[in-house]
Amino acid sequence: MPATATDYSISRVRLGSRLPEVGVVLVTLIAGLIAALAPWWVAVGLILGSAVLALTVRDPLFGLLLTLALATQAIPGALIPNIPLGGAQILPCEIALLMTLLSCFLNGVSGRRPFIDVHRDFVMTALLSYVALFVSIVVGKFYLGQNDFAFPVLRNFLPLAILPLLPSILSTRQRIVLVENVFIAFGILIALFIAIQAFTSISLLTGRLEDLGLNQTTGITRTVLWGPELLIILSLFLIGRHGLRYCLSHLWPIPAFVALLLGLMGTYTRSFWVATAVAAILLAVFAHGIKGSLRLATAVVPIVLLLGTMVFAMNPRIGEAAYERAFGITQEIKSGESFGWRGKENSLALESIVKHPWLGIGFNGAYKPAISIHGHFEGEEIYIHNAYLYFQLKMGLLGSAVLTVFLTLYLRLSWSALAIADRHDRTSALSYVVLGLVVMMIGYSGQTISRFVTLLIVCLMFTLMKFYAQRH
Template sequence: MIAFRRPDGRSLLLNSVAVVVSVLFGLMAVVLPWWFVVALLILPIGLLVSALFPEMGLVLVVVLVSGLLPEAMTPSISAGPGKLQAHEIVMVLLTVIGAFRVRERGLLSVRWLQPVYAILLCAFIGSVVGLVYSGAQMRDLLQEVRIQGYWLLAPMSVVLIQDAKALKRFIVGILIVSFLISVAVLLQFFFNIKILSTARVENLNTLTESYSDVTRSTAGGAIYWIIFSVFIATVGAAFRSISRWIVVPLVLVMAGAIVVSFGRGIWISMLMGAILLGWMTFRGKGVFTVSVLTVVLSVSTVGALATVKPRIIEVAIDRVISTTKEGDPNSSLGWRLNEANYAWVSLSRSPVIGIGFGVAYKPLERLNGTDADFGLMRYIHNSFLGVWLKMGLLGLLAVLWIGAQTLYMGWDLSHRAVHPGCKRLAATVVASFTVPLITSMTQPEWLAPAGVTYFALMIGILAVASRLDKLAASGVMSDLRAKNVSRSGIHPVSAR
C-alpha cells in the first residue's frame, strides 16, 4: 500500500512559487520576444549562483564580456551620460559581496595588486587631463575610462576565491566557457553567421588574394581564455589531473577556433607561450615535446577542418606567407604604422601627461573606402602607445610594472611553490599572460574590456595561488614539526 506524506509548509510554498513562475513566464512568452523571456529566466539564476558562489560570478563576467550571450539578452541600466552594461552590473554585485567577505587583514595589500592600484590612479589622472586639459566630451571620456575600472577584478578575485575548491570551480567554469566560445567560433566559420557579439565574421582577405568562400571567424579578446584553457588542459593531461579522454576533444575544438581566427600574431605569440610553458614545466625536454605537439596538433586541426572546407590549407599557408609583405600602406601593419605616426606627433606635444581619455589623436579619415568612423580618431591598435597617450608616462610605467612583476613573481612562484598544483598553475598563467603581452604591440588589449578583464583575472589567480601555497607550506611545516616531536618521544603537552 502506498503511503502519502502530508506536505509541509515549505514544500507547499516552493510548489506554489514554481506554479506561479511557470504561468507568468508562459503568459510573457505570448506577449514578449523570446530572447527577453530567456534573459529574465537566465540572468536571475546567474546572479543567484554568483551570490552563493562568488567565483562563478567572475566566470559570468567573462561570459558577458566575451559576447557569448547576445546583447539583446543582456540588460543595461542608464547611468548619467552612459549605461551600465550587464557585466558591469555583475561587477557591482560582486563588489558588494566582496565587501562582506574581507576577513583576512592585509588581503588587499599584497604585492601582486600594487601595480593594479597604480594604473587605477593613472586612469583617474588621465580622466582629469582629458576633461580639463584637452576638453574631452564627457560621453567619450566615460566610454574609454570605464574600461580601466575592470582592473578591480584583480582584487575582487583575491577576495572572492578564498580556498582551493573555489579556485577549482573557477578554472572548471573557464574551461567550459572557453569550450562554448570555441564552438561558437567554429559555427561562425562553417555557416558564416555571427554568434559572438564581440566577434568579427567576414570573408578572409590577404594582401595577395580575397577568399570569398573562406570565412574569418574571431572571438575578440576571448581568444586568450581559449589559449589559457588549452594550456591548462594540456598540463592537466600531462600530470594526469584531467582525463585525457576529456582533454583531446576539448583541445581539438579550441585549437580549431584558434586556427579559423586566422590571427598571425595570435599564432606566433601562442607558440612562444607554449614553448615557455614547456620550459617552465619540463625544462629542455618540455621544449622538444611542445614543438612536436604543436606540429601534430596543427596538422590534425587543419586536416579536420579541411574535410569540410578543403581550401583552408591553402588559405592558412597564404596567411602565413603574406606576413612578408606587411608594411605596405594597405596592409594591417601599414594601418598600425600610420596610427603610430599620428600618436608620436601627439606625444611630442605632451610627452609627460599625454592627451587624456576621450580625446582624438588623429584626423577623421576613411578606412578602405568605408564611411568615416569618428571612433577611429581615438582608436589605436598599439596598446603601449595608447596607454601613453591616454594616461601619460606614468600610465605607461604602470603597465610595464604590471607586466614585469606578474611575469617575475609568477616565474618565482612556479619554482618555489610547495604545492604541485600551485606550481603548475603559476607556470600556466605566466605562459598565458605572455601571449597578450606580445600581441599588445598590435592589439589594444590594455584599453579593451576583454583584454583588461583577462589581465586582471590572471593577476588575481596568481595572487590566490600564492596565498594557497603559503597555507599548504604552513601545513607541511606543522606536519614536519609534529613528526619531529613524536620521534623525540616528547609529548606536545609535556613539552609546554
C-alpha cells in the same frame, strides 16, 4: 531576567550575519512590485535578476564566474541583450560584476567572510590605475575640451575594482581548481562558437565579424572578439600542463585540443597564432625541459597537421585562407598593407608623444588621419593598435605609470611562480606567466589590454599566480 550588553551584542551579530538574505528579500519584494505593473518581459527579467542576485550574495564566486561567462561570451553575446540606461547601453557583464562587488560588501558587513584580503600590490595597482584614469579624464574634459569619452574608458577598467577582493573569493584549493576547470570549459565553448561562425552563416558572438579580405569578398568569415580568445589559449596551456602521458591516457584532451585549435584558427589573427606558439614552447621548456618539450611536440604537431587536413577536407577554401594568412606576411610587408598601416600609426603616435609628453592627447584625441585605404572602422583617427603607445599617447606620463605598475606586478608574481618547489603547482602557475606573455605580444599588434574582458582575465591571472606562489 533583564537583557545584558552581551545579549544585545549577540543579537547584532545574528542580524549582521543575516543581512545579505534580508537585502535579497527586500530587493525581491521591490522587483515583484515593479513586475506586477510592468510588461511580462520586464517581470521575467526582474525575477531572474533577483535569483541571480540571491546566488551572488550567497557566494561572490558565482557572480565572478557569471561575469566571466558574460564578458568572454561563453554565454553567446548575440543571445544576451544590453540594458538601456539613461541613453547608454549597460552590458550584462558590468551588472554582474557590480553585483559581485555588492556581494563582497554585504558579506564583509555581515562578518560572514573577510571584506577584503589585503594584498598591498593588488590594492595599489587598482588604486593608482583609477587615480591616473580620473586625472586623465579631468584633464581631457577641462583642459583638452573632450566631453564625450570618459564613461566608455572607465567602464573598460571596471574589473580593477574587484582585483583587491579576488584573494578572499579564491581562497581555497577547491575554488582554484573549479575556476581552472571553468576556464577550460569556457575556452572550448568560445572556440566552438568561433568555429561555427567560420563554417556557417550563423552569428552567435558580438564583436567584429568581417570578411577576411576586408576590401574584397573572399567568403571567409573572420571573428575578432578583442579578448575572449585569451581563454582559448589559456585552455590549451592548462590542458597541456599535465604532459603527454596524461593527454594520451585520457579520452578528452585530444578532441579538446582539436576544438580549441579550430577556434583559434577561426580568428584568422596572426598575432594570436604567433603568441600562442611562442608561449607554448616556453611553457613546455619551463615545465618539462628540452626532452619533455620534444616529446610533447610529437603529439602536438600531428594534431595540428590532422586538424589542417580535416579543415581542408571539409572546406578547401577555409584551409587555403588559413595557409595564406599564416604565410602571407612577407607579401603584406612588401605591399604595405596591415603592417604598413601599423608602422605609420606608431610613427604618428611617437610624434604626438613628443609634442604632448606630460598629459598626452586625451582618450578622444585624434593623432592621425584615416590612413587605411578605405577606413575600416569609425573612430580610426583616435585608435592605435599598439597598446603600449596607447597609454603614453592618451595619458602621458600617467599612462606610463599605469603600464609600469602592471608590468612590475606581473614580474614579481612571475618570479614567485618560478620559485615554486612543487612541479605541478609550478607548471600551473607558469601557465599564467606565459599567458601574460601572450597578452603583451597581442597588445603590441592590437590595443586589447585596456578592454573589460582582457583586464578581468588579467586580474584572475594575477590572483591564481599569487595563490600558487603563496602555498609555497
